[in-house]
Amino acid sequence: MKYDMYNEVLEQPKSLKKTLNEEESHMKEIAEKINGMDRIYLVGCGSSLSTCYSARDAIGFLSDMNIEVHTGYEFVHHKNLQKSNSVLILTSQSGETADTLAALRKAQENGIYTISITNEPESSMNKESDDSVLTRCGRETAILGTKTYMTQLLCLYEILFSIEGSAEAEKILNDLKQIPSIIEELIKSTEEENRILAKKYKDEDIFYCMGSGPNFGLAYKVAMTMLMEGALKHACPLYSGEFRHGLIERAEKNVPIIFLDAGFPGDELTSKSIEFSNEIGAKTITFNMNDYSNIHPLLAPFILIIPIEWFIYYLSHYNGEDPGSTRHIGKVRY
């Protein structure tokens, strides 16, 4: 049995290449236009919020750019908005999520420049924002987001690292171009081992998921949309540094914990948490960047998501669920 998510996983390299080919120069123009603005707001919901977290935490390693991340309605209710010389970048696969659309309209009422990154050319966000970038994925149906996750992340990295402009940022932008071919191979090479892993964990009810730097955004996505929406498991994301401020008290024998590790300074705490969890007999599942690629570690979310997609796909399958379906929420409107 193959669910829609299967083909959408396979389509990721093509979607990335197409988005880069058709939007790269446009994104460079956007970077030039917003370079020097006092504040950049990044807003999205669910999977689209996770890309904002990752992009903010990745650029934060290189730059002192003033970036804030909000969910749609948190932005709408925020009293202390910087109205002049600021920009709102919205991420939304559908371009219709009510929360994110409300943020767009609030920004426009307040004179904030708006840029949307969506996958739907006819969407309200694409039409109403001052500028817009289209991810070129074709229609995505699996609720948890695969190719639109990848391409949104690509667009945010492309814009923010182009603004940053240092030699290291250039290196990251160059490495970004290698992502489609790297993940093409990973899609093939990681399916079987993660199918087996999923079979082993299929009866677990709850998963904690942690990472540092841009891998926190990935942990958020894995917990919120992949485990909860996709595999219908309880899940909780956290920064690795927060392990000893709460989870340590519930990290017991046999509790599954997913660790995302890319060797960031904050991953010193990921390693300590893994060590502790192993000692007490928790079920540790580690996805380590070194096992998959040697490109710039700040690109870890693009790489680590691939084995995780297969893990989630088969976790759902072994529980008789379509990973792309939802019980309560429509893909576009709710």
Ligand SMILES: N[C@@H]1[C@@H](O)[C@H](O)[C@@H](COP(=O)(O)O)O[C@@H]1O
């Ligand atoms: N259940 C969906 C999520 O899977 C999705 O990530 C989010 C944002 O959707 P969009 O990216 O279309 O704005 O909306 C809903 O909550």
